[in-house]
Amino acid sequence: MTEQSSSRIDQSAAVAGYASALDVEPKGPTVMNLDQVSVYYGDFRAVRDVTMPVYEHEITAMIGPSGCGKSTVLRSLNRMNDLIPTARVEGSISYMGVDLYGPNVDPVEVRRRIGMVFQKPNPFPKSIRENITYGPKIAGIAKSEWPALVESSLRSAAIWDEVKDRLDDSALGLSGGQQQRLCIARAIATKPDVLLMDEPCSALDPIATGRIEDLMQQLKDEYSIVIVTHNMQQAARVSDHCAFFTTEVDADSERRTGQLVEFSETTRIFSNPSDERTENYVTGRFG
Amino acid sequence: MAPNPERLLRANPRRQLKERLVKALVAAAALLSVLISIAIVASLVVRALQFVTGLMAPTADTMDEATGPVSLWNLVADQWAPRFFEFGIGTLIVGSLLVTVIAMALATPIGLGAAIYLSEYADARVRRIVKPILEVLAGIPSVVLGFFALRWISPNLVQVIFPSAGGQNLLAAGLGVGLLTIPLIASISEDAMASVPDALRQASAGLGARKRRTTLSVVLPAAVSGLVAALIVAVSRAIGETMVVFLAAGASGNSAQFTANPLDRGSTMTAAMASQASGTDGTISELGFNSLFFVGFVLFVITLLLNLLADRFVRRVRQSY
Numbered sequence: 291m292t293e294q295s296s297s298r299i300d301q302s303a304a305v306a307g308y309a310s311a312l313d314v315e316p317k318g319p320t321v322m323n324l325d326q327v328s329v330y331y332g333d334f335r336a337v338r339d340v341t342m343p344v345y346e347h348e349i350t351a352m353i354g355p356s357g358c359g360k361s362t363v364l365r366s367l368n369r370m371n372d373l374i375p376t377a378r379v380e381g382s383i384s385y386m387g388v389d390l391y392g393p394n395v396d397p398v399e400v401r402r403r404i405g406m407v408f409q410k411p412n413p414f415p416k417s418i419r420e421n422i423t424y425g426p427k428i429a430g431i432a433k434s435e436w437p438a439l440v441e442s443s444l445r446s447a448a449i450w451d452e453v454k455d456r457l458d459d460s461a462l463g464l465s466g467g468q469q470q471r472l473c474i475a476r477a478i479a480t481k482p483d484v485l486l487m488d489e490p491c492s493a494l495d496p497i498a499t500g501r502i503e504d505l506m507q508q509l510k511d512e513y514s515i516v517i518v519t520h521n522m523q524q525a526a527r528v529s530d531h532c533a534f535f536t537t538e539v540d541a542d543s544e545r546r547t548g549q550l551v552e553f554s555e556t557t558r559i560f561s562n563p564s565d566e567r568t569e570n571y572v573t574g575r576f577g
Numbered sequence: 578m579a580p581n582p583e584r585l586l587r588a589n590p591r592r593q594l595k596e597r598l599v600k601a602l603v604a605a606a607a608l609l610s611v612l613i614s615i616a617i618v619a620s621l622v623v624r625a626l627q628f629v630t631g632l633m634a635p636t637a638d639t640m641d642e643a644t645g646p647v648s649l650w651n652l653v654a655d656q657w658a659p660r661f662f663e664f665g666i667g668t669l670i671v672g673s674l675l676v677t678v679i680a681m682a683l684a685t686p687i688g689l690g691a692a693i694y695l696s697e698y699a700d701a702r703v704r705r706i707v708k709p710i711l712e713v714l715a716g717i718p719s720v721v722l723g724f725f726a727l728r729w730i731s732p733n734l735v736q737v738i739f740p741s742a743g744g745q746n747l748l749a750a751g752l753g754v755g756l757l758t759i760p761l762i763a764s765i766s767e768d769a770m771a772s773v774p775d776a777l778r779q780a781s782a783g784l785g786a787r788k789r790r791t792t793l794s795v796v797l798p799a800a801v802s803g804l805v806a807a808l809i810v811a812v813s814r815a816i817g818e819t820m821v822v823f824l825a826a827g828a829s830g831n832s833a834q835f836t837a838n839p840l841d842r843g844s845t846m847t848a849a850m851a852s853q854a855s856g857t858d859g860t861i862s863e864l865g866f867n868s869l870f871f872v873g874f875v876l877f878v879i880t881l882l883l884n885l886l887a888d889r890f891v892r893r894v895r896q897s898y
Contacts, residue, residue, distance in 0.1 A: 368783070370779065370782065370783060373778075373779065373782060375700055375701075398785050398786070398787050399785070401782060401783055401784065401785045402784075402785030405783065405784070406779075406783035408776065408779060408780065408783070410776060412774070412776035412777060412779065412780045413780075414777060414780065414781075414795060414799075415777075415798075415799055416798070424781070424784060424786075424794070425784040425785060428784065428785060428786050428787075428790055428794075429785060473780070476780075476784065477783070477784070480784055480785060
């Protein structure tokens with residue numbers, strides 16, 4: 291890590307905290323804060339020392355080459371990594387000031403507040419309606435509210451008009467792009483604060499990708515979004531802030547470990563990055 | 578010298594012959610196994626028909642002193658005793674049904690529970706150790722379990738709970754058969770649940786579902802066809818099981834009184850066939866001997882239907898997700 295990038299990050303970390311508006315460059319409040327986060331799989335440190343904020347009602351993109359740990363970091367933001375028995379998180383990840391890995395935190399509640407959309411559309415082999423009501427049902431939301439919730443979630447995900455006449459058909463009959471929007475609607479239906487998206491367009495064609503990107507712009511009025519993407523143009527198009535990760539051989543283990551190189555406004559990352567590695571990556575000289 | 582393309586590309590007759598020979602050999606193997614199956618079914622059908630026509634056309638040999646000439650009515654007698662031309666096949670069908678229901682009542686919850694544990698809760702190391710053990714359990718010779726049912730389950734379990742039960746009873750036999758089918762259900766169900774894509778579990782967890790909820794609402798419904806197939810295979814196995822019932826259900830010799838009480842001694846289609854074929858009843862008539870094939874045919878039809886049903890469900894499992 292270079293002097294320059296670490297000092298930038300340390301500054302923002304120093305003032306990290308929910309509703310803190312004292313960032314170096316005045317920003318909205320943060321909804322999440324990562325401080326010196328490392329994630330291990332067994333003895334292997336997959337990614338190390340990630341310090342960055344997630345701003346409210348913004349889209350934060352994580353970019354970088356394969357194996358740089360961006361998905362790993364994303365999945366630790368709502369404790370999905372807990373599902374992997376050997377995974378372990380060091381450092382602190384807080385949501386509205388609460389340490390997500392604190393002793394009194396229930397990972398299931400975390401996932402209800404911080405929803406997730408996966409790389410490959412993964413609708414349940416159930417009807418479109420049942421896909422949407424799955425979350426509300428387990429959250430104990432009254433059955434009388436479900437119909438309105440189904441409509442509002444599907445509208446928010448810009449898929450209502452396409453499916454309103456076949457809500458009881460199997461979700462597996464939808465196209466890939468429709469399935470992914472259904473999955474977004476399903477995630478929204480539990481009314482989370484934060485939406486994590488793990489390369490949500492990598493299995494989609496350009497038209498479906500465009501629709502999802504438009505959708506994200508609409509969603510950020512209500513949600514804070516963190517997106518992992520392989521696609522630099524996508525990060526440049528949709529995100530407000532951008533985190534660039536890369537891999538580097540770890541001195542301790544001599545294995546490739548991911549690390550955060552630079553976190554900044556997206557315009558800055560793409561036009562005037564502080565770190566040479568970022569510049570090489572975004573200009574296509576590396577990765 | 579330019580190479581001769583015609584020579585380069587020329588077919589090698591010896592290789593072609595070899596290839597044809599191999600094809601013929603494996604085709605013959607496939608054909609033979611089909612032919613054997615057909616021959617078995619044909620022999621069953623022929624003898625079963627002989628049995629039925631024998632009932633319809635009584636002769637001097639098939640005259641019983643007490644009941645008179647045989648007729649189709651003998652099929653609904655209140656006992657199974659071929660020596661006396663009592664062919665109450667209902668006795669055997671009800672016996673088979675009782676044993677199967679008891680076996681499934683024991684094996685379904687335990688087998689499914691084990692499958693859920695292995696597929697959803699156990700860590701990889703435990704699964705790697707337990708799954709092969711389960712599959713070995715499925716291979717325990719049924720005669721061993723028959724003895725276990727007779728010498729342990731019956732005196733230490735059935736007779737303790739129901740003092741009125743005799744040493745040999747259908748309940749002990751059913752429990753023995755149940756033990757036999759547990760690993761079968763567990764193993765097939767575990768396969769069905771393990772084939773549910775992990776993406777669905779993650780989707781569920783990502784929506785704030787606990788493991789129990791994910792298992793009940795996502796994994797089990799997605800695997801349901803495979804689970805039903807597992808249960809049907811287990812039912813087929815339970816109906817077809819012979820040795821455990823033969824030893825533990827205890828209808829003596831080759832006769833069984835009709836009963837619907839699992840605490841009574843009784844017999845099943847398979848056990849009746851075994852005792853008849855094993856020749857403990859030396860003085861059996863041709864009609865009595867043919868009844869064996871008739872019972873076999875009924876059993877064949879029942880298990881065939883079950884297997885067709887299982888096949889349907891397995892096909893469906895391939896189509897979903």
